[in-house]
Amino acid sequence: MARLLIIHHTPSPHMQEMFEAVVSGATDPEIQGVEVVRRAALACTPVDMLQADGYLLGTTANLGYMSGALKHAFDVCYYPCLDSTRGRPYGLYIHGNQGTEGAERSVDTVTTGMGWVKAAAPVVVMGPPTKADLTRCWELGATVAAQLME
Structure with a gap:
């Protein structure tokens, strides 16, 4: 069975x-x-990451960077x-109030260095998530998971 690891910072x-x-x-x-x-x-x-076949990453945008x-x-x-x-495939979702570009860029830099493959466009939300934003989050989760189906 394939394993999808969701690594999240949810404050x-x-x-x-x-x-x-x-x-x-x-x-x-x-x-x-x-x-x-x-x-x-x-x-x-590291064991969590090594045992996974794909990843979903969730972060806030903090001062123009991914969360600590x-x-x-x-x-x-x-x-x-x-x-x-x-x-390995990955997806990314980001929440911020402004200036999320640096957070996205910082995650792209690390995942590129690791050789991971972007499985879908990132979901970036500023302010309270709308119904459409949450639908895009649902689609992100489903898209990355579906790519791992055996």
């Missing part, structure tokens, strides 16, 4: 809504043969996972 009600929509999409009953594992970014380990929690996950896992996770 606010807005991020919680987005996280729940991503999980809902990834666990849609029509998607078969994919185990979805959730890890808070501060608890993510997601950065910590990458700091801990980067070298132990570098050669073993190349070519």
Whole structure:
């Protein structure tokens, strides 16, 4: 069975809504043969990343950068996972109030270095998520999970 790892930093009600929509999409009953594992970014380990076949990354945009929690996950896992996770698909969702470009760029830089493949366009939300934003989050989760179906 394929494993999808959701690495998330969810410090606010807005991020919680987005996280729940991503999980809902990834666990849609029509998607078969994919185990979805959730890890808070501060608890993510190299073993978590190595055991996964694909990734969904959730972060806030903080001062024009990814959250410190997601950065910590990458700091801990980067070298132990570098050669073993190349070519794996990932998706990204970001919440910010302004200036999310730097957060997106910082995640792109790390994932490019790891050799991961962007499976879908990032979902970027500013302010309270709308119904359309949450639908895009659901679609992101479903898209990445469906790519892992056996």
